[in-house]
Amino acid sequence: MPGLNTSLLTAMHALMAQQGGMDVTSNNIANANTSGYTRQVPVFQEAPTSQEGSLTYGNGVQLVRFQSVRDELLDLQVQQETSQNSGAGAQTNATQQIQPLLTTTGNDIGSQFSAFFGSISQLSTDPANLSLRTSVITDGQNLANSFHAAVSRLIQIQSGLNGSVVQDVGKINQLAQQIAGLNTELISLQAGGQDGGTVKDQQTELIRQLAELTDVSTIQTERGITVTTGNGTALVVGNQAFDLYTSAGSNGYQQVLSQGQDITASLSSGSLGGTLIVRDQMVPDILNQLDTLAYDFTNAFNATHAQGRDIAGNQGGDFFVPQSSTSGAATRISVMLTDPSAIAASTDGSAGGNGNLTQLLALQSSPLPSGQTPTDSYSTIVANVGTLAANAQAESDASALSLRQLTDQRSAVSGVSINEESVNLIRFQQAFEAAARVITTIDQLNQVALNMGASGGGF
């Protein structure tokens, strides 16, 4: 038969349990705005019963642990979408920087092509005019300069991206080490029967940050979480983090390596992946298109120019500095002629003939070896860059939307609701008050019992 003291003990456990409930509620409310925080609930359990004769009676409540409410599948999806989103974001930022170069402003390559051919056309009305001849040279150099400006801006953007690669790799290593450290902590907590929710929250948040940098996959093992890149390069195994490092590659840019293996090409999402795509694929592709245009145009123009005769009747020389290879042609393109009278305007060798200018003007509408006229080639580059930027933007918008939906879903499971916590607070408060009342009552009963003894036992 349990005595008053047993009841007192039961009430005390109840007080402690409700107190724990209030603690966890308070902690939830405090972390309502903490990124990555997972709400916790107290797990109550009936205390083991006692048996006395035929009577089984309860021993109140036990607060077993605080349980974090999480859906690991959602966490995983959030990670993946985070990688997609920040990859698209990195591409969007970079392509937005590229676009102004190729916007029709008057100084862009397309406008300079028009201006160059315009001054040749004007010269055809007065071929012996030295100031018009000088304009052709000036506009030729302006055209070359517009190529240089585009190339140097692209290379500047590429170098900036190269810097980001090194920074991103540094951040990845830092995060991997923190995640590995938390693995150790988590295992010792879980060995002690604890949920380790807070540590798990920290780790999940760190993995999410890692996913912003590169795509990761995670596997839960008995040694904690194993984190690898999307293609399986280990970043964290148990309590060990595997550093990535960078080293200048044959293209002069930093390559990402893991244990001696170059994994640069396999990194496709996250801000690192997005940055690498722009640095190693998009920008080189645009540069290559500009090089091809500069190379083909230089050759075509020089070939036609050489067929004409200059103001003194001499065979035309190279108008542009001759190019021997496509690679770097847009950087090297430059006007070779300095003497305006050396422009080979005529075919008959007379000072005022414009026969060859007509041939040069025809280049404006003749296909280069690429199959397109100079202006068509340039407008194709504009369309390509516009499409890249528009696609990156669209992917960024789309992944932002699904990331928000996933975050909403995750928040629906794990997010702290102030309203819910307020209700819980009232619930625990009431239970606490009731348990306190039980203690008061038992105390009064004890007083009665004690007084019974003091009055000398008159029964």
Next chain:
Amino acid sequence: MRVNPNAVPDVLAAIQQVQQAQATALQQISTGRRVNLPSDDPAAAAALVQNHNRAAINDQYTQNATTVQGMMQAAESVLNSVVSEVSQAISIGVEGANGTLSAANRATLAEQVSGTLDSVVSQANTAYRGIHLFAGTDSTIVPFTASSSGYQYNGNSGVNSVAIGDGYSLAINIPGDEMFQQPGSDLMGSLQQLVGALQNGDTTAIGTATNQLRSALDYVTQQRAFYGNVASQINTQETFLQNESVNFKSEENSLVGVDLATAATNLSQAQAASQATMAAAARVLQQSLLDYLK
């Protein structure tokens, strides 16, 4: 199912979205353009490159037409004055062929015709903005200079063509020898002969020279029509080029310009959406059970 308790990210995203829509509408209205960067419409941005290029070419054709028109007018005016002077020389020749004229009178006439010859040569050497109009493509040199055997042509037989439209080029000169020293219609030669015949008082030779001069004048008059034709072709083409220029502007506008009515509607829609979102956000974020618990 538990509802997402944290509406803040969604509210922020919604606010950002309506602000973006407002900013886009405002930018379109203020710039008058729908396409400000290639990514706004890659195909339109590429077409704009072509449009600008063709518009620039068109402007250059217009400029060429104006320059050539000036040359044509200069050449035509030279030829007008040549024609009128040579017509007078023919009258002088007719007068000089009259047998009753004294030698002194003929000498005076010879001087007059000689003056005409000098004037014709000087006119044939006219330079328009430094371009000798009748030197072929050797336009930097003086085409006709006096020599022991009359007037020597220093130019060449080259003809320049200038483009004033796509695939539309006009020859803009007639070489001086073809104009003034055409065999059979040799204007300068005939004038020279007339001077000689007048000086010699040979009425038969005066008559022959005068007849040659007539046919040379007919020829030059015919050739003069060339310049008039070019000038009128250019006039027609200038009108066409002006229309084209307007077309290119309107094409540019339809490629990248914004329809103001649509843009204004978009802006007011975006403003309405913004107000609605703000109002909704204010409501959603205020609601809390704590407001009711005392």
